[in-house]
Amino acid sequence: MKRVLENVENQFETFQILDEQGKIVNEDAMPDLSDDELKEIMHRMVYTRILDQRSIALNRQGRLGFYAPTAGQEASQLGTQYALEKEDFILPGYRDVPPIIWHGLPLYQAFLFSRGHYHGNQMPEGVNALSPQIIIGAQYIQTAGVALGMKKRGKKSVALTYTGDGGTSQGDFYEGINFAGAYSAPAIFVVQNNRFAISVPVEKQTAAKTLAQKAVAAGIEGIQVDGMDVLAVYAATKAARERAVSGEGPTLIETLTYRYGPHTMAGDDPTRYRTEELDNEWEKRDPIVRFRKFLENKGIWSEEEENKIIEQAKEEIKAAIKKADEQPKQKVSDLISNMYEELPAHLQEQLEEYKAKESK
Amino acid sequence: MAQMTMIQAITDALRTELKNDENVLVFGEDVGQNGGVFRATEGLQKEFGEDRVFDTPLAESGIGGLAFGLSIQGFRPVPEIQFFGFVYEAMDAINGQMARLRYRSGDTQHAPVTIRSPFGGGVHTPELHADSLEGLVAQQPGLKVVIPSTPYDAKGLLISAIRDNDPVVYLEHMKLYRSFRGEVPEEEYTIDIGKADVKREGSDVTLVAYGAMVHACLKAAEELEKNGVQAEVIDLRTVMPIDLETIVQSVEKTNRVVVVQEAQRQAGLASYIVSQIQERAILHLEAPILTVAAPDTVYAFTQAEEVWLPNYNDIIEKVDKVINF
Secondary structure, three states, X not given: OOOOHHHHHOXXXXXXXXXXXXXXXXXXXXXXXXXXXXXXXXXXXXXXXXXXXXXXXXXXXXXXXXXXXXXXXXXXXXXXXXOOOOOOEEEOXXXXXXXXXXXXXXXXXXXHHHHOOHHHHOOOOOOOEOOOEOOOOHHHHHHHHHHHHHHHHOOOOOEEEEEXXXXXXXXXXXXXXXXXXXXXXXXXXXXXXXXXXXXXXXXXXXXXXXXXXHHHHHOOEXXXXXXXXXXXXXXXXXXXXXHHHXXXXXXXXXXXXXXXXXXXXOOOOHHHOOOHHHXXXXXXXXXXXXXXXXXXXXXXXXXXXXXXXXXHHHHHHHHHHHXXXXXXXXXXHHHHHOOOOOOOHHHHHHHHHHXXXXXX | OEEEOHHHHHHHHHHHHHHHOOOEEEEEOOOOOOOOOOOOOOOXXXXXXXXXXXXXXXXXXXXXXXXXXXXXXXXXXXXXXXOHHHHHHHHHHHHHHHHHHHHHXXXXXXXXXXXXXXXXXXXXXXXXXXXXXXXXXXXOOOOEEEOOOOHHHHHHHHHHXXXXXXXXXXXEEHHHOOOOOEEEOOOOOOOOOOOOEEEEOOOXXXXXXXXXXXXXXXXXXHHHHHOOOOEEEEEOOEEEOOOHHHHHHHHHHHOOEEEEEEEEOOOOOHHHHHHHHHHHHHHHOOOOOXXXXXXXXXXXXXXXXXXXXXXXXXXXXXXXXXXXX
């Protein structure tokens, strides 16, 4: 009997374009991006790092609620989104607020999502995204449906979704990629492997050497990417998108990344389960540092430019928090009204009850 | 008018809506070429094509996610869960996801999904095919739950369910699929979701029921009439929301109620109905509200169905108690 495991795992080498020193190591795979586009990507990564820092601070001050830190994952989150078109649909997980912000969700609404206000989830017309999914894996099966819908409509667009390394152990993860494969639906499934699901290291999720190889079970393409390398992430997503819109079906992309902060701001303490050595090792791979070197070597980035973006981010965050503060408080009658198109009798009764209370 | 079984009426409703609305999609395990394990979707793939009526991989959660995602793209999905005992696999997709979509998106997204699924005892199915789990879905805000008991109701309610812009769980009792024929108009018609139907008028006691228990109540009512007791039989047709107005009107007239369900006493909808009647009509009651339900065990092994499932004798017994209270 033939043993195949090693052969399978050899198929999933890490795809990289930019090394830790900001040097191109894979010229052939270099995506076709103009200087302005390269700068725009850097702009977004710097902005998002500041957004993370400010969100943690605002959470500590009690001015934000639920927050899952994103620092370290900028290349993974923004490189994927940057490869999309406006008509593509994003189904984010709870950590994937930055991709939907860059897809069009206003910042103050992202803050309202964090605080727990329904207006935060009201996607503006033309912003093709759902609000962040809390049930790990649910976004995967839904993505298969959105992608099949696009295929049936004859659209040249894709549905893209994210989960983490822990999420690959869910049934819905597998069902999602398998359904999309069976229907050859235009879906891109991203696994952001930041090595930890809260405190559980990826080695405890599975004996599989890579998460990308899980694509084999669905009979679809899988690729493992250096998730700290924004050019590689972008190129992998772009290629997956091209295959999807030309009818070749879905792709699973594993991005090897890291979260510098805790799992969420709800009391998680990473020092309980992560070593300083590991943190240091991954900080050397910082996606922003690496890309900055690359742009500086090209002579298209400066400290001054970066500082301008940092200031802009801080200003916009301040304005967005102010706008979130100004949002009217939620009433029970609002919540009732959002339940059904036509309220059933029992809810009509309760609506009147609460409206009477609210008018006192 | 045609004489149809309930399953034929269901197929007819599906055909009507597939024809009316190109966004209607019918999918599930074996619903395509095979026409469904009960023939509910017989001939539909041939008539409307594989793009509209199609098979899925064997995974209920995935089917739920597919329905959710297709809704986002403006389709009107009508998925099937082969037996409702398998709903546990799709509980998040239904209760955790599609039921909440309109609310969580602040009324900017919605899931016009109709989940069809057979259930119900008395036909000697293997394990986890016959369980009455309507109580589980009826407890989830955002869903509507419909359970027809006649071919006529089945067609009108299914058309309404499919046209509803919020998710509806449409449960089909297996024992009622082919046990009798009824008059069903050939043209399209709708029956309002949330409206009960008085299947028999009476003045002495109100029997509130749904599903196969409607027929048990009608049979009990015939027997009771021989003893001079006139039972009014209310078929809820929708178990969430419940038509409390029709129930209360009847109670005001009869002053006595028995609520009848096939589900276990701790399950189903009877407890909710009893609590609502006591809140709204206690001063009209001449006796406590009694319930008929199955014992609080796991659904019976096949050979024990006969002694376990509630039947018309159980109903007569409870009616005697409320009449002689």
